[in-house]
Amino acid sequence: MTDELADGxxxxxxxxxxxxxxxSGELDADTAPRLADVxxxxxxxVRLDMSGIEFIDSSGLRVLIETExxxxxxxxxxxxxAPSPQVQRVLELASLDTYxxxxx
Amino acid sequence: xxxxxxxVVDAPHRVVLRLDHHSRASRRARAAIARFCDGRYSSSLVxxxxxxxxxxxxxxxEHGADGVVTLDVVAGDRxxxxxxxxxNDGWRPARPEAWALPSASQRGGRGLAFTSMLSSDITVERLxxxxxxxxxxxxxxxxxxxxxxxxPGGGQGTASVGR
Numbered sequence: 001m002t003d004e005l006a007d008g009x010x011x012x013x014x015x016x017x018x019x020x021x022x023x024s025g026e027l028d029a030d031t032a033p034r035l036a037d038v039x040x041x042x043x044x045x046v047r048l049d050m051s052g053i054e055f056i057d058s059s060g061l062r063v064l065i066e067t068e069x070x071x072x073x074x075x076x077x078x079x080x081x082a083p084s085p086q087v088q089r090v091l092e093l094a095s096l097d098t099y100x101x102x103x104x
Numbered sequence: 105x106x107x108x109x110x111x112v113v114d115a116p117h118r119v120v121l122r123l124d125h126h127s128r129a130s131r132r133a134r135a136a137i138a139r140f141c142d143g144r145y146s147s148s149l150v151x152x153x154x155x156x157x158x159x160x161x162x163x164x165x166e167h168g169a170d171g172v173v174t175l176d177v178v179a180g181d182r183x184x185x186x187x188x189x190x191x192n193d194g195w196r197p198a199r200p201e202a203w204a205l206p207s208a209s210q211r212g213g214r215g216l217a218f219t220s221m222l223s224s225d226i227t228v229e230r231l232x233x234x235x236x237x238x239x240x241x242x243x244x245x246x247x248x249x250x251x252x253x254x255x256p257g258g259g260q261g262t263a264s265v266g267r
Contacts, residue, residue, distance in 0.1 A: 030130065055134065055154065057158045057215065069211075090218075099209065
């Protein structure tokens with residue numbers, strides 16, 4: 001069995017440094033709950049570095065939207081920083097590049 | 105080689121994967137798309153095909169019955185055709201014409217919209233089960249694009265999936 005198809009091995013990582021969060025790997029239905037858990041702890045402005053995200057689908061977008069919706073209710077915001085080309089493309093496909101604050 | 109795995113069909117123009125009960129089924133589907141399509145098609149087509157496959161597999165696992173999901177990918181001269189089949193107890197998805205992008209603040213509903221935006225010739229077929237078994241739902245979507253010229257035979261290339 002090839003490594004790419006093996007079930008083992010971590011494909012997603014989240015690191016927190018103050019209000020800066022950095023996520024890397026593949027953000028899909030399997031891994032999105034891990035990012036959601038981390039972001040749920042914040043009630044302040046959050047900067048999410050997505051330069052290390054190699055893939056995102058609608059499950060990952062849902063976490064970003066839910067987080068922004070929750071934070072904005074308290075006048076805070078989620079900033080998506082340095083999105084990778086694939087993330088940028090999916091954000092544009094979803095027309096979220098104006099709803100979310102994106103720092104390129 | 106993929107073909108050495110249970111439930112895998114590995115042919116020059118086609119790969120079929122059983123994704124039942126895999127905790128990372130959508131990742132597995134994307135990896136199969138990448139290995140099957142890299143070198144045959146442009147990177148942008150591969151990216152789109154991976155997103156479509158990921159969305160369809162995720163949707164099938166969420167709404168299908170018994171966690172039974174199969175991915176079937178066929179390479180052709182006009183692009184890649186992706187078919188995802190899941191066991192079905194009566195769930196009826198919206199017609200593909202209604203797979204529209206929701207408003208920005210809406211939490212969900214983007215997976216099928218992405219599929220609609222990135223593919224063509226989408227069909228949804230629902231087959232009834234027999235006896236006390238659930239039926240199945242088959243969603244087929246084609247991601248269009250010409251094969252790359254640097255592969256001998258283009259879309260009829262003979263590169264092995266498990267190379």
